[in-house]
Amino acid sequence: MNQKVINTGLILVVILLIIKSNFVILIPRGDTTIFLGLKLNPFKENIVYQYEKEKDGVFTILYSDENQLIGENLYRMIFAPHLIIYVLLLSLFLILCIRTNQIKNNI
Numbered sequence: 248m249n250q251k252v253i254n255t256g257l258i259l260v261v262i263l264l265i266i267k268s269n270f271v272i273l274i275p276r277g278d279t280t281i282f283l284g285l286k287l288n289p290f291k292e293n294i295v296y297q298y299e300k301e302k303d304g305v306f307t308i309l310y311s312d313e314n315q316l317i318g319e320n321l322y323r324m325i326f327a328p329h330l331i332i333y334v335l336l337l338s339l340f341l342i343l344c345i346r347t348n349q350i351k352n353n354i
Contacts, residue, residue: 250347257340264333266325271295271306272316281319283310293326 268289273282276297284306286293295306310316 250344250351253340253343253347257337257344260333260336260340263325264330264337266322267293267328267330267333270309270322272319272322272326273306273308275299279313280311281314281316282306282308283316283322284308289330294323 269285270293271284271286271291272294273284274294274296275282276299286306316322
């Protein structure tokens, strides 16, 4: 496999893993405003419905919009697979990267 393809895949998986493990969409009860926030626990849900600021104010809010966040569909697509899928992809690309470097060194 081409080294550039492996490096690009590795970078893409790292970016997706960072987004999946650090961002959350907050949908409050009785309000049309949707929030994009930071979460500290990567194993918590990425979409929180019935969010109440007074009770659930544990997320740092980065951005909010009245009807829909910019790129909300992209965030939801990134949030859909489980975290383990991203970790497995990351380990696969790391193994491929190590193997291609070993093959280059032997030649």
